Amino acid sequence: MCLLLLQSYNNMGTMSRCTGWCLLQSDPHGPNPGAEYRRLLGGGGARRHPQSAQHPPAGQWPLVSYPGADASLCGMAATGASGTNAVRYGTIRDNVLNLEVVLPGGQLLHTAGQGRHYRKSAAGYNLTGLFVGSEGTLGLITAATLRLHPAPETTVAATCAFPSVQAAVDSTVHILQAAVPVARIEFLDEVMMDACNRHSKLDCRVAPTLFLEFHGSEQALGEQVQRTEEITQSNGAFHFSWAKEAEERSQLWAARHNAWYAALALRPGCKGYATDVCVPISRLPEILVQAKEDLKASGLTGTIVGHVGDGNFHCILLVDPEDTEELRRVEAFAQQLGRRALALHGTCTGEHGIGLGKRQLLQEEVGAVGIETMRQLKATLDPRGLMNPGKVL
Ligand SMILES: Cc1cc2nc3c(=O)[nH]c(=O)nc-3n(C[C@H](O)[C@H](O)[C@H](O)COP(=O)(O)OP(=O)(O)OC[C@H]3O[C@@H](n4cnc5c(N)ncnc54)[C@H](O)[C@@H]3O)c2cc1C
Numbered sequence: 001m002c003l004l005l006l007q008s009y010n011n012m013g014t015m016s017r018c019t020g021w022c023l024l025q026s027d028p029h030g031p032n033p034g035a036e037y038r039r040l041l042g043g044g045g046a047r048r049h050p051q052s053a054q055h056p057p058a059g060q061w062p063l064v065s066y067p068g069a070d071a072s073l074c075g076m077a078a079t080g081a082s083g084t085n086a087v088r089y090g091t092i093r094d095n096v097l098n099l100e101v102v103l104p105g106g107q108l109l110h111t112a113g114q115g116r117h118y119r120k121s122a123a124g125y126n127l128t129g130l131f132v133g134s135e136g137t138l139g140l141i142t143a144a145t146l147r148l149h150p151a152p153e154t155t156v157a158a159t160c161a162f163p164s165v166q167a168a169v170d171s172t173v174h175i176l177q178a179a180v181p182v183a184r185i186e187f188l189d190e191v192m193m194d195a196c197n198r199h200s201k202l203d204c205r206v207a208p209t210l211f212l213e214f215h216g217s218e219q220a221l222g223e224q225v226q227r228t229e230e231i232t233q234s235n236g237a238f239h240f241s242w243a244k245e246a247e248e249r250s251q252l253w254a255a256r257h258n259a260w261y262a263a264l265a266l267r268p269g270c271k272g273y274a275t276d277v278c279v280p281i282s283r284l285p286e287i288l289v290q291a292k293e294d295l296k297a298s299g300l301t302g303t304i305v306g307h308v309g310d311g312n313f314h315c316i317l318l319v320d321p322e323d324t325e326e327l328r329r330v331e332a333f334a335q336q337l338g339r340r341a342l343a344l345h346g347t348c349t350g351e352h353g354i355g356l357g358k359r360q361l362l363q364e365e366v367g368a369v370g371i372e373t374m375r376q377l378k379a380t381l382d383p384r385g386l387m388n389p390g391k392v393l
Pocket of ligand 1: 070071072073074075076077078079080081082083084135136137139140141142260274351352388391
C-alpha cells in the first residue's frame with residue numbers, strides 16, 4: 001500500500017473538541033510532507049471529520065465518517081469499531097498504530113511507545129491490540145495515532161437488487177471469492193431498502209439490495225465493475241445501477257449511513273434496538289437467511305443491514321419501551337442471533353461490543369479459560385475496578 005507521511009499537531013489548540021469535529025491539520029513543521037499516520041486527541045471531541053474532502057492529497061482515513069451516531073475516534077478505538085470501508089481498508093483494529101491511555105492508577109501509557117508509528121513490530125506484547133475493543137474497562141484512551149491510506153484515483157458506486165436475501169448474499173461471497181477488491185459491499189433487506197427510500201428520498205427497487213463501491217484507477221475499475229456485474233447477474237440480480245458522479249454517490253452512502261434513522265421512522269415513538277453478529281464469510285448466506293426467518297417468526301418490526309463484505313450484519317429492531325413483553329422478545333431475538341453466530345464459528349458481535357447485554361455470550365464465545373484470562377488482565381490493570389465496572393466481564 002502506498003503511504004505518505006505527515007505529522008499532525010499534538011496540540012489541543014488545533015482540535016475542535018467542543019463541537020465534536022476533529023480538524024485534521026498537517027504539521028507544517030513535520031519532518032516529512034507525506035502522510036502515513038495522524039495522531040488525534042480523543043475523548044468525546046474527535047468526531048466525524050470530513051476526511052478525504054479536507055485533505056485529498058495527503059491521504060484519507062476511511063473509517064471515520066460512519067460508525068454509529070457520531071462516534072468519537074477514541075470511542076471507536078475503545079469499541080473496536082469499523083465502517084463500511086472495512087472490507088478494503090480493515091477495521092479500526094487494523095488502522096490504529098498507537099494509543100495514549102490514562103491507566104486507572106493515573107499513569108500515562110503509550111501502547112506502542114511514545115511517538116512510535118511503525119508498520120510492524122515484534123517487540124513485546126501488543127498493548128495497542130489489548131486496548132482496542134476494551135470498552136473503557138482498562139483505561140481511558142486520550143489520543144490515537146492512525147494509519148492513513150491514499151485517496152483513490154477513481155471511485156464508482158452501484159446498487160444492485162436481488163430476488164432474495166440468499167441471492168444477494170451469495171453474490172457477496174462470490175465477489176469476495178473472485179478476489180474483486182471491492183471497497184464497500186453493504187446489504188439491505190427489502191424492509192431496510194423501503195425505509196431508506198422513504199427517509200432519504202431514493203427510488204431504489206424495494207428488494208434485498210447490495211450497495212457497492214470500487215476504488216482504483218479507471219482501468220482497474222472497468223475490470224472490477226465488469227466482473228461484479230457478471231457475478232451478480234449469474235445470481236439472478238434484476239437491477240443494476242451505477243453511480244459515478246460524486247453527488248450521486250454521496251446521496252447513496254448518506255442514505256446508507258442514515259439507515260438507523262430510516263428504521264426508526266418505520267415505527268414512530270418506538271426506540272431502536274441494534275444488535276450485530278459476525279461470521280466467516282462462507283457461513284453468511286446461512287445465517288442471514290435464518291435471521292430473516294427468525295425475524296418474521298418473532299412478529300417484531302425490524303430491518304437487516306450489514307457490512308456483508310466482513311461477514312458482519314446488524315438487526316435494527318423497533319420496540320415500544322413501555323411494552324415489557326415486546327422488549328423481552330427483542331432481547332431473546334438478539335441472544336438467539338448471537339448463539340446462531342457462535343454455532344457457525346463466528347462472534348456474538350462484530351462491532352457493537354459486549355457491554356452489559358452480551359456478557360453471557362462472551363463467556364460462551366471465549367470459554368472459561370478465555371474469560372479467566374480477561375479477568376486477570378482486568379484485575380492487574382484496574383485492581384480497584386474503577387473502569388466501567390460490570391461491563392464486558
Ligand atoms: C445507529 C448506530 C449505528 C452504529 N453503527 C456502527 C458501525 O457502523 N460500526 C461500528 O463499529 N459501530 C457502530 N455502532 C456502535 C457504536 O456507535 C460504535 O461502536 C462507536 O465506535 C462508539 O463510539 P462512541 O464514541 O459513540 O462511544 P460511546 O458510545 O460513547 O462509548 C462506547 C463504549 O466505549 C467506551 N469509551 C468511549 N470513549 C472512550 C475512551 N476515550 N476511552 C475508553 N473508553 C471509551 C465507553 O465507556 C463505552 O463503554 C453503531 C451504533 C449506533 C447507535
